[in-house]
Amino acid sequence: MTTRVRLLVTALAAVLLAAVAVGYAALSGSAPDEVASTAVSGPRLVVVSNGRLATVSRSDPSGPREVTEQRCDRVYRAGGTTSCLRPVGAFKAGELAVLDAGLNEVRTVPLTGFPNRTRVSPSGRMVAWTLFVDGHSYAANGFSTTTGILDTKTGALVTSLEEFTSTVDGTAATAVDRNFWGVTFTADDNRFYATMSTGGHRYLVEGDFAARTLRSIADNVECPSLSPDGRHIAYKAAVNGDPQQGWRLSTLDLGTFAVTPLAETRSVDDQPTWLDQRTIAYGIQRDDGVNDVWAVPADGSGAPAVLVPEANSPAPPD
């Protein structure tokens, strides 16, 4: 082949390949973004369905769903307040959007990191979130997280729980490896529970928003969720204390500190939600990447069952 022929062939190949790339982009870019939405009435669960805030009927959770225009990766609703962690786009950082009962945006907080957990206090006043920061991932698979709390009444914003004074068994914890995640609020709009990891332990800590303190009360408790009666914590317990082996959904009695493993035996990596005093809901990702919301009895009996197919981030009826 002469150089001229080779150049010609290369140019031809380039044009052809460019056409393929442009054609593909044009086709995939114009895909319609249609959403089937049906109005739902009565007590409703809040979920994320295909990246949007949606509601389903509490009595028919796998039935029709009302899909809103709100794009969220993670949601929670309580006391008329909805918190929505907006997805991180290729060109924009994420944010927390606080929505009122009419789903109007009342406040946004710009956030750096990937949405992971969010909670609202029962009254709707306090909002918490956890994000993954692309952190110490390169060596040890140990991502770092950042957790913050917003008081929607006073506007007080804590961007990281690292600002609080934390103690483990009464000793001040100041190690740089501290990470916080999974806040759950009590009914008094001040105290809350969360997970603090440090030195290979993942402690359940009790926090005081006004006093800006955190103290450990149990070990191997991740992503706590306080029951409606305020006396139990549902959480994920690392199997044999090792997160690499997965997590067992469990409950902890805050009075006796007795642990009850739930009937769900698959590894659950989610902050569970109490739908009522007897039922716990959580998301599980299928092999194909789609999430389903499952429910299991809170007393360790029964068996898990799909509650809302193709959805995640469940919140109980408000």
Added chain:
Amino acid sequence: MYLSTITRPKTAGWKGISANVFALGAVSLVTDVSSEMVTAVLPLYLVVGLQLSPAAYGVIDGVYTGATTLLRLVGGFLADRTDRRKGVAGIGYALSAAAKVGLLLAGSSTAALGAVITLDRAGKGLRTAPRDALITLSTPAGDLGRAFGVHRAMDGLGAFAGPLVALAVLALAGESFDSVFMTSFCVAALGVVILVLFVRDHRSPVPSEPVRVKAVGGLWRDGGVRRVVLAASLLGLATIGDGFVYLLLQKREGLSIGWFPLLAVGTSLVYLLLAAPLGALADRVGRLPVMLGGYVALGAVYLLLFGPLGGWGLVVVVVALYGVFYAATDGVLMAFAGPLLPERLRTTGIALIQSGQALAYLGSSVLFGLAWQFWGPEAATRLAAAGVALTLAATVALLGRRS
């Protein structure tokens, strides 16, 4: 074995750079556009697009970096044994191109994604050593610094353009990750076409007995080769990884995540601008002094991460020095090593050197991660800077006695 460099090597200045080096450079340029497009968006795709848990991302990331090392040696040896360096390199380029289509087909299955990314890295592992061997075999010994400089500059241009192309595709195609992968495949396929049409294989003039595994052992017994492999491993140990450097910059300056790809783009820019001039300088004043200069730049980067500078000045200076480090070490090391390796085992030898470097780098990034966790980032970077100083001294001791 290394007598050839003691007598003044042949040199033809910039004219010593053959069309083959430019052809290989063009292939690398195009291929790097393709692969850096994917690298720039992959973390975002996995965690945001597919909502994989970060733990799963960590596993995939580990596979991504770990997969190549052994294949380098296999690829190098195969290329020498069959005397078909272009063929082995071509398979490597084709595998990586196929992997881009694989990303489209893998959906969000973690296992499939892991396999696809391993395939991509396998392709990179296979092609690197035969490609560098072809460069050394197509260039007079005295011009190797320039030749690698030109090649790495073209390579760097691709790495510079890749993330920008990816961002452009995302912007134009409505943030569709699939379009990025498809474009990346098309670009990679073009690279294979250029390789097939324009790169000339370098065959041994006399057909000789095929290279045996035993000969690889002989390579290791050669003191000069061993010292270069050790020096390359030290270089690997001194490098904590781009991710950490950019992450520390980001933490210090509170940059948003979107800046991550741009820091890499900035480093590539400095690298591509300086690779050829520093290569020529290495041919003139010696390759070792230029490499040592690179180490000084690296040490300065580590110290500056917690040094007196701040704000945009810090970001610019660190990115510039980091680019200088790459330009002064990456291609120059290969130019240094090439003449030490017998022609018939050149690819294997280069693969050995690169494997040593890659394995040591894997170790150092783990160590740095641990140091960060236990002593904090400031102490960890000071430690890394001390490591660079030690490496510099050890490299002088290992390689200095020749010149």
